[in-house]
Amino acid sequence: MTGTVTLVPGSVRLTQWRQVYFGAAVSLDEACRPQVEAGAKTIDAIVAKGDPVYGINTGFGRLASVRIGQADLATLQRNIVLSHAAGMGEPLPIAVVRLVMALKLASLAQGASGVRWSTIEHLAACLESSLVPVIPAQGSVGASGDLAPLAHMTAALMGVGEIFLHGTRLPATKALAEAGMAPLVLGPKEGLALLNGTQVSTALALAGLFEAEQVFRAAIVTGALATDAAKGSDGPFDARIQQLRRHRGQAEVAAALRILMEGSAIRASHLTNDDRVQDPYCLRCQPQVMGAVLDLLRQAGSTLSTEANGVSDNPLVFSETGEVISGGNFHAEPVAFAADMIAMALCEIGSLAERRIAMLVDPTLSGLPAFLTPKPGLNSGFMIPQVTAAALVSENKQRAYPASVDSIPTSANQEDHVSMATHGARRLLPMATNAANVIGIELLAAVQGCDFHAPMRSSESLERARALLRSDVPPLNDDRHMTPDMERAAALVVSGALASAVGSDMLPFVAEDVA
Numbered sequence: 443m444t445g446t447v448t449l450v451p452g453s454v455r456l457t458q459w460r461q462v463y464f465g466a467a468v469s470l471d472e473a474c475r476p477q478v479e480a481g482a483k484t485i486d487a488i489v490a491k492g493d494p495v496y497g498i499n500t501g502f503g504r505l506a507s508v509r510i511g512q513a514d515l516a517t518l519q520r521n522i523v524l525s526h527a528a529g530m531g532e533p534l535p536i537a538v539v540r541l542v543m544a545l546k547l548a549s550l551a552q553g554a555s556g557v558r559w560s561t562i563e564h565l566a567a568c569l570e571s572s573l574v575p576v577i578p579a580q581g582s583v584g585a586s587g588d589l590a591p592l593a594h595m596t597a598a599l600m601g602v603g604e605i606f607l608h609g610t611r612l613p614a615t616k617a618l619a620e621a622g623m624a625p626l627v628l629g630p631k632e633g634l635a636l637l638n639g640t641q642v643s644t645a646l647a648l649a650g651l652f653e654a655e656q657v658f659r660a661a662i663v664t665g666a667l668a669t670d671a672a673k674g675s676d677g678p679f680d681a682r683i684q685q686l687r688r689h690r691g692q693a694e695v696a697a698a699l700r701i702l703m704e705g706s707a708i709r710a711s712h713l714t715n716d717d718r719v720q721d722p723y724c725l726r727c728q729p730q731v732m733g734a735v736l737d738l739l740r741q742a743g744s745t746l747s748t749e750a751n752g753v754s755d756n757p758l759v760f761s762e763t764g765e766v767i768s769g770g771n772f773h774a775e776p777v778a779f780a781a782d783m784i785a786m787a788l789c790e791i792g793s794l795a796e797r798r799i800a801m802l803v804d805p806t807l808s809g810l811p812a813f814l815t816p817k818p819g820l821n822s823g824f825m826i827p828q829v830t831a832a833a834l835v836s837e838n839k840q841r842a843y844p845a846s847v848d849s850i851p852t853s854a855n856q857e858d859h860v861s862m863a864t865h866g867a868r869r870l871l872p873m874a875t876n877a878a879n880v881i882g883i884e885l886l887a888a889v890q891g892c893d894f895h896a897p898m899r900s901s902e903s904l905e906r907a908r909a910l911l912r913s914d915v916p917p918l919n920d921d922r923h924m925t926p927d928m929e930r931a932a933a934l935v936v937s938g939a940l941a942s943a944v945g946s947d948m949l950p951f952v953a954e955d956v957a
Contacts, residue, residue: 477553519633529578584863588642601625650870671891692733774863882932
């Protein structure tokens with residue numbers, strides 16, 4: 443995705459965050475500068491006055507009662523960054539870290555954190571120069587902010603740790619030098635302002651949401667294809683049924699399925715004299731299940747959009763009155779709940795699709811050759827891809843246990859309830875990959891099933907989906923190595939190519955502000 447997203451602090455749309463995640467450049471609307479400078483002046487006045495204010499001239503967490511002298515204020519901010527850079531594990535994906543940086547930029551630029559304009563410019567310049575800090579994935583409990591991962595981000599900007607420069611992992615000092623930038627030197631409160639906040643958990647949850655949306659939209663297409671492959675009915679997608687239930691998502695999914703199947707010769711072939719009265723739930727209840735998924739993803743998206751536009755720092759600076767007030771905006775409970783919703787949605791997308799795959803390979807349910815192979819027995823066909831789909835679905839079920847119901851006290855019980863939002867959000871990308879792989883397997887199976895109905899064709903839109911797959915994956919006439927086929931099919935899901943093939947405007951979007 444190309445182009446530039448201009449961040450207007452507090453007013454960034456969900457679709458803009460999606461663009462940033464998928465690679466768009468980032469700029470900051472500089473109309474926020476007076477607000478930022480007013481916040482920084484408030485901090486300067488507090489420092490000059492010398493009264494104790496948390497995070498400016500005191501210790502942190504349980505050490506908040508310890509006063510710090512004027513001569514040590516710069517060291518205090520540097521120390522909090524270095525001491526808190528204690529993450530573990532593999533680095534977060536570059537796309538996620540770019541989103542973290544953009545979220546932090548939009549938060550700081552609202553002027554409630556008391557940072558200088560030069561610090562905001564430094565963060566923006568790093569984004570512009572493709573300087574992406576290496577942030578270990580583990581180490582945040584989602585309260586007091588995402589302290590450890592944001593400390594790694596900040597330390598890298600200071601020249602400590604490592605940075606990806608155009609994708610190459612380098613020592614931070616070398617990467618900054620190659621980009622022509624000096625290491626960041628922190629002013630009063632700036633270390634704490636950069637560390638406090640929910641930007642890592644929010645970025646991970648947003649990434650999970652955006653990937654879930656890709657999988658969801660592809661699953662509508664494969665669900666329609668599977669319905670045609672099994673010679674299922676489009677009667678359950680009738681608008682009148684949905685109107686009586688009154689759920690918006692259900693109505694939109696049913697409408698998409700109706701449009702996708704409209705004009706299918708396969709469907710027309712069994713409109714009359716079909717002994718089957720009702721299809722299995724995996725076909726018949728697609729609007730109800732996938733509609734509920736859509737509604738849930740939209741609810742999560744609304745929460746994350748609000749969070750992304752908020753300020754989750756502590757303490758907060760109110761320049762109008764010169765006050766700095768401590769609170770709990772760093773607690774990521776809203777993000778934790780949203781991440782749990784997305785996890786459940788991903789689980790159900792894959793679960794329903796796996797049931798359709800199982801139906802297609804079973805000749806007693808689908809009426810198709812066993813395991814979708816022309817010569818069952820000699821060939822195993824789709825026997826094991828269905829097993830793989832079942833394994834992936836079960837793995838997602840295990841991961842879908844709510845993270846938000848867990849808590850563990852930290853910081854000598856000063857921080858005695860935490861959200862686990864970061865852990866809850868971090869599982870979403872692997873879950874989305876699993877679900878995408880299941881949908882890729884369904885795409886292969888459904889297209890193979892439709893092949894058996896030749897010369898009858900499906901609808902124009904579904905035929906475009908079939909042609910897209912068949913341009914890269916030939917029919918399975920005899921057994922062959924299946925993983926390459928499955929990987930190619932999954933790539934069509936993840937890239938959005940499958941949704942685009944049928945006509946992207948036919949399929950519901952999660953974001954309400956989609957252009």
